[in-house]
Amino acid sequence: MTSRRQLLKSAVLGGGATVVAATAMGSLGAEAAFGAAAPQVEPGTPDPDFAEGRIRSIKDNTLLVLGSNLVFRSIRVVDGTSLWKLGPVGFDQAKPGDGLYARGVRMPDGVLAAESVWLNIINIKGHITNITSEKIHLDHHGKEILCHVVPGRSVAIHSDAPASADLSLLRVGQHVQILGAWRPDTNEADIATVFSPH
Amino acid sequence: MQGIVALQPYVIAAFLAWAAVLKLFSRRMRSQAGQTALARLVGPARAIPLLRLVGLAELAVAAALLLPPSSPWEGTAAEALSLGFLAYLGYTAVAAPASSCGCLGAHAQPVNVRGFARAGLLLTMSLAAIPAPPFRPDPPHLLLGLAEAVALLVLSPELDRHWLTPLRQLLVRLRKPLAVPDGREIPPEVSLRLLYRSPAYCTASARLTSDVQDVWEEDGLRFVSYAAGARTAVFAIPLSGGDPSAVRVALVEEPAPA
Numbered sequence: 491m492t493s494r495r496q497l498l499k500s501a502v503l504g505g506g507a508t509v510v511a512a513t514a515m516g517s518l519g520a521e522a523a524f525g526a527a528a529p530q531v532e533p534g535t536p537d538p539d540f541a542e543g544r545i546r547s548i549k550d551n552t553l554l555v556l557g558s559n560l561v562f563r564s565i566r567v568v569d570g571t572s573l574w575k576l577g578p579v580g581f582d583q584a585k586p587g588d589g590l591y592a593r594g595v596r597m598p599d600g601v602l603a604a605e606s607v608w609l610n611i612i613n614i615k616g617h618i619t620n621i622t623s624e625k626i627h628l629d630h631h632g633k634e635i636l637c638h639v640v641p642g643r644s645v646a647i648h649s650d651a652p653a654s655a656d657l658s659l660l661r662v663g664q665h666v667q668i669l670g671a672w673r674p675d676t677n678e679a680d681i682a683t684v685f686s687p688h
Numbered sequence: 689m690q691g692i693v694a695l696q697p698y699v700i701a702a703f704l705a706w707a708a709v710l711k712l713f714s715r716r717m718r719s720q721a722g723q724t725a726l727a728r729l730v731g732p733a734r735a736i737p738l739l740r741l742v743g744l745a746e747l748a749v750a751a752a753l754l755l756p757p758s759s760p761w762e763g764t765a766a767e768a769l770s771l772g773f774l775a776y777l778g779y780t781a782v783a784a785p786a787s788s789c790g791c792l793g794a795h796a797q798p799v800n801v802r803g804f805a806r807a808g809l810l811l812t813m814s815l816a817a818i819p820a821p822p823f824r825p826d827p828p829h830l831l832l833g834l835a836e837a838v839a840l841l842v843l844s845p846e847l848d849r850h851w852l853t854p855l856r857q858l859l860v861r862l863r864k865p866l867a868v869p870d871g872r873e874i875p876p877e878v879s880l881r882l883l884y885r886s887p888a889y890c891t892a893s894a895r896l897t898s899d900v901q902d903v904w905e906e907d908g909l910r911f912v913s914y915a916a917g918a919r920t921a922v923f924a925i926p927l928s929g930g931d932p933s934a935v936r937v938a939l940v941e942e943p944a945p946a
Contacts (some may be wrong), residue, residue, distance in 0.1 A: 495904055498913055498922040502938040570915050572899040577876055605915060606899040620856050623865045632786060632798035639866060645877040652930045653881035655874065657866040662856040663849070683877055 510529075538596040541565055545588045551581070552601070555590060564601045565592050575609040575644055576671040576680050584609060587674045610672040612679055617665045626660065626681070628668065636678040637668055644681040649688055662684060695833045696817035700766050700810065701753035703840050706745040707792050711743030717790070724790030725780035725799065739790065745769065755815070763818035770811035777803050792846040806843035809836070876903050879910040879925045886935035892921050895939065 531537045543557035553565040567573070567581050571594075575583045584607070591611060594604035598641075616630035626637040645653040646660060660666065667685040672678075710717060718736055721727060726762055727735040752762045773791070780789055780799045789799045792805075814838065841847055860866075880900070883889050898915035905911070905927065914921045916939055924936045 495902070495906075495911065498920065498938075498940060499906060499911055499924075501940045502911065502922045502924045502936050513854065570898065570901065571917070573900055577902040578903050605897050608899070621860045621865050621909075623863075625865075628799075632800075634805045642873050643875050643877070645875050646879070647881065653875075653878045655878065656868050658864060660866065662860055663853045683881075 519596060537600070539594060541592045541602050545584060545586050545590060547586055548584060551652045553584065553590070553607075555592075557640065563592075565594070565607070566597075566601050566603050567607060568603065571604045572606045573609065574607065574611060576640065576682050579609075585674075589672060589674065610674065610679075611669070612672045613667070613669050614679075615665070615667045618660060618662050620659065621662055626657075626666075626668075626684070628666070634677065637670060638678065638680045640680050644684070648686045653683065657681075657684060660684060664688075690924050692829060692832060693819055694815045696836075697753040697758065697762060697766075699833050699840075700813050700817060701750040702837065704753075704766070704769070705750040705811070706841035708743040708746035708750065710792055711739050711790075713747070716939050721790065723788060724775070725784040725787035726790050728784040728787055729776075729779065735790075756804060760818050762815075763814055765936045767811060767814035770807060772808040774804070776812060777807055792844050795849075797845045800845070802843045806840060809839060809843065831864050846907050874910075874927055875889055876910070878904075879927065880912070882896060882932055883912060883935055885925055886923075886925075886932035888923060888935045892916070892923075892937050892939065895919075896921055 528612045541555060541557065541563045543563065545553050546556050546562075551567050553567065555563045556585060557563060557567055559666045561645040567584070571581075573579050573581060573584065573622050575588075588609045589611075590609050592602060592605055592607045594602050594606070597603055614628070614630050614633065616628040618626055618635065619629045620627040624639045624641075626639065628635045628637050634646065639657055642655075645655055646657045648659060665687060668679070668681055669683040670679040670687070672680045673680065717739070721735040722732045722740055724735060724739075726738055730738055745763050746769065749762070749765050753766060771802065777789060779800055780787060781804075786798050788797055789803055791803065895916040896914045897917055900912055901915060901920075902913045910925045910926065910927055912923045914923075920939060920940045922938055926934050
């Protein structure tokens with residue numbers, strides 16, 4: 491892992507021989523975005539390269555996931571798969587019971603080879619009913635959700651300002667949007683980012 | 689005991705009169721009548737006339753309770769009204785759990801246990817008021833009446849923004865539950881947000897096929913790698929400073945570890 495990091499570091503800082511393109515070379519131009527083919531999915535049909543649901547079991551590098559449509563999907567996680575659980579994490583953090591969204595490539599045998607997996611990710615809006623030690627009580631359509639502040643992880647973004655680890659500007663009564671990780675089978679979540687309109 | 693009983697009509701009457709005034713004269717109440725459970729029960733078009741009707745009934749019962757002569761019928765009327773409230777709340781909890789009750793002005797909170805407790809307290813007080821002996825004021829009974837009025841107000845979620853929210857804001861200001869000690873590490877999310885706003889990310893984002901694969905810190909920089917098809921995209925983000933244009937990117941012909 492260290493040697494790979496060294497290789498990538500030397501590439502981005504200059505001096506790496508294996509660099510295909512850097513911003514100075516122009517080939518990463520914005521026009522590339524328009525050249526890329528959009529994924530072709532028929533409107534109204536499920537995207538075959540996407541899966542969601544909750545992990546029922548984990549065997550080797552394959553997750554067996556029960557979707558909300560009650561259909562099982564197998565999701566294969568490889569070394570290049572990115573996993574998110576309140577931030578980038580390793581495969582060992584995936585546990586049975588976790589909810590997930592996964593994107594990747596559907597293989598001929600029906601298994602989804604995942605490029606990205608987001609575990610327990612939630613994105614909710616509501617207003618703050620109370621703030622206690624390291625906790626924000628959120629009223630989300632009349633239901634209370636207890637959002638935990640995780641030191642070294644949680645950040646707040648006020649309007650267009652840069653993200654900050656300081657959450658002390660949040661006020662009781664104000665409206666917020668919270669991106670975080672649900673704690674399975676509870677009404678609690680860990681905060682990744684709090685978006686505040688002001 | 690007589691004094692407690694004799695006091696009840698006044699507390700009930702004051703509360704009912706207030707609820708009636710809000711229903712009859714609050715413009716905000718009328719504009720939000722469509723969101724109450726009443727609108728679900730009788731249809732949005734009939735919600736406002738029905739709210740007014742309930743307000744008039746409350747006002748009539750309040751007037752009867754306040755004005756002499758007192759008779760057992762007054763307490764019975766208040767009890768019937770409270771029973772009606774309880775039945776309505778029960779219906780709301782079952783049929784429209786997301787709707788507000790519209791009891792005491794407009795607000796967005798669904799019916800919860802506090803609403804039931806308030807209607808239950810009103811019912812108990814109405815039952816106590818039925819014997820209706822003449823009232824002679826003395827301090828202990830007045831205090832009890834005051835306590836009952838406060839209990840009714842505390843059980844009203846409509847009023848939370850006038851006392852509960854400011855109280856919690858004050859406590860937060862005093863206790864500072866989210867204050868951060870100095871010298872903490874910079875969360876990775878701070879670097880990622882800077883990355884998303886950078887020209888380097890804008891030019892490369894169309895190539896990225898995964899979310900963050902690896903994050904590490906070295907020499908005051910935070911390195912973040914993504915899969916970009918068969919290649920790897922690596923970004924260098926300064927840990928200090930907020931200038932997005934300082935972010936650098938390289939696309940490396942090194943396949944993502946497979």
